[in-house]
Amino acid sequence: MNEKIQRKIFHYLKKKKIENFVGVPDSTLKYFIDECLKNNNIIITTREEEAIGIATGMSLSKSNALVFMQNAGFANSISTITSLVELYEIPLIFLIGWRGYLPDDAPEHLKIGKIQPELLKIIGLKSQILTEKNWKAKCDWALKQIKEKKPCALVMRRMFHD
Amino acid sequence: MIRKEAVEIITNSIGENPIISANGFMSRDLFEVNDKESNFYMIGSMGLASSIGLGIALKNPKKQVFIFDGDGNILMNLGSLVTIGSLKPKNLVHVVFDNNSHESTGGQPTNSSQINLEKIAKVVNYKIFVIQSKTKLLSVLKELKKLQGPIFLLVKISTSNERSKRVSWDPKTIRDRVMKSL
Numbered sequence: 322m323n324e325k326i327q328r329k330i331f332h333y334l335k336k337k338k339i340e341n342f343v344g345v346p347d348s349t350l351k352y353f354i355d356e357c358l359k360n361n362n363i364i365i366t367t368r369e370e371e372a373i374g375i376a377t378g379m380s381l382s383k384s385n386a387l388v389f390m391q392n393a394g395f396a397n398s399i400s401t402i403t404s405l406v407e408l409y410e411i412p413l414i415f416l417i418g419w420r421g422y423l424p425d426d427a428p429e430h431l432k433i434g435k436i437q438p439e440l441l442k443i444i445g446l447k448s449q450i451l452t453e454k455n456w457k458a459k460c461d462w463a464l465k466q467i468k469e470k471k472p473c474a475l476v477m478r479r480m481f482h483d
Numbered sequence: 484m485i486r487k488e489a490v491e492i493i494t495n496s497i498g499e500n501p502i503i504s505a506n507g508f509m510s511r512d513l514f515e516v517n518d519k520e521s522n523f524y525m526i527g528s529m530g531l532a533s534s535i536g537l538g539i540a541l542k543n544p545k546k547q548v549f550i551f552d553g554d555g556n557i558l559m560n561l562g563s564l565v566t567i568g569s570l571k572p573k574n575l576v577h578v579v580f581d582n583n584s585h586e587s588t589g590g591q592p593t594n595s596s597q598i599n600l601e602k603i604a605k606v607v608n609y610k611i612f613v614i615q616s617k618t619k620l621l622s623v624l625k626e627l628k629k630l631q632g633p634i635f636l637l638v639k640i641s642t643s644n645e646r647s648k649r650v651s652w653d654p655k656t657i658r659d660r661v662m663k664s665l
Contacts, residue, residue, distance in 0.1 A: 343538075364566070364570070366562070366566055367562025367563070367565060367566060368560075368562055370528070370560070371531070371534045371560060371562055371563050372534075373531070373534075374528070374531035374532075374533075374535045374537075374538065374560075374563070375534045375535070375537050375538040375566070376538060377531075377535050377538060378503070378534070378535040378536060378537060378538020378539040378540075379538040379539075379541065379542050381535075381538070381658065381662055382539055382542035382662075382665050383665070401528045401531065403527075404526065404527025404528050405525070405531065408526065408527060408654045409654040409658045410654075410658065
């Protein structure tokens with residue numbers, strides 16, 4: 322997803338009262354994360370599960386939070402998502418960069434990348450894929466989910482190689 | 484001192500301040516000794532009490548926020564000490580009840596007896612207290628209100644065969660009670 326839109330997504334969500342951005346960096350989400358940094362509105366954690374814990378504490382304090390991560394980190398966090406976020410119904414937005422979407426991505430991403438949509442489905446975390454055209458509608462969808470106290474995920478596909 | 488005794492001494496002294504307590508026997512002891520709205524009982528997500536506590540501390544700067552952790556729990560999320568020590572929340576009190584064992588899963592050893600957890604906490608900007616006795620615990624608790632965090636209390640406890648009952652609140656009720664209390 323292009324730089325301009327990634328930066329816009331940050332401001333759009335911030336304007337809609339997402340007050341906290343917590344996570345582990347991912348190159349697919351590079352410009353979004355850079356915008357969090359520029360606006361001094363970010364906590365970078367050591368692992369994704371830690372980010373989910375911090376965001377949970379913020380959400381319990383009635384301050385909305387988004388957790389960003391790569392899909393590899395999402396896979397690491399599955400038990401945390403099921404036994405904390407879903408069990409207590411903590412309304413968090415997950416923003417996940419999807420490596421291994423392209424079949425010729427780097428080898429370490431292929432196996433987990435291939436099952437990314439199924440992983441989301443199996444644990445029952447509702448998700449939508451963000452594109453340059455639909456991003457606003459999908460952000461609105463996510464905002465509606467958390468308003469209804471449901472956690473959800475927005476997924477950004479890795480469409481390029483570096 | 485066993486965990487339950489230490490929990491009783493601490494909860495008697497800290498009033499209605501929020502407590503985020505680790506999964507397993509930790510939360511069960513807290514539930515049995517002093518159940519209140521502002522207790523967040525973690526059921527699963529082992530290791531994350533310190534992170535949930537950090538999120539609550541950052542958003543509630545006027546309240547002293549307590550994390551009730553175990554040695555097994557904190558060893559699973561040592562990275563959280565680095566994040567807490569970087570953000571330096573003044574109102575965060577991290578209590579680690581250390582019995583050198585994974586008591587909830589059958590008493591298997593942790594490596595907390597082989598290293599100095601308090602030294603790790605110290606190098607990442609915590610104020611540290613190592614507590615071996617009830618007298619020391621009481622005297623540290625008296626000082627606590629005047630101190631700026633993050634504060635690390637390493638409370639050495641012995642293992643025990645006494646078992647507290649399970650937390651009977653369902654997770655969504657735990658969530659709602661805590662949200663109301665904050």
